[in-house]
Amino acid sequence: MVIEFDAELWLWEARRDDSWTFVSLPVEESEEIREMAGGQRHGFGSVRVRVTVGSSTWTTSIFPDSTRNCYVLPIKRAVRRAEDLEAGDVASMTVELVDI
Structure with a gap:
């Protein structure tokens, strides 16, 4: 399964810095x-995925978030820097399920 969508980057509420930045899947x-x-x-209900944002592609996991009723995807700092993204920006991305 491959999903293409646009999403706003947001910070995990428990953190005061940008180390935990996510997007919500539709x-x-x-x-x-x-x-x-x-x-x-896998652990915490995670599902392995391959993600592409701009020219950056990496493998990570998505996690269920019951408060948002969707999966959330962490956007690592190296990708945010490479793609010049920060919380509040909207990014186009492709998410492909890996192990399913």
């Missing part, structure tokens, strides 16, 4: 991922 696609992942999830 709710509808998150529901599909939950169904597809079934019992194949």
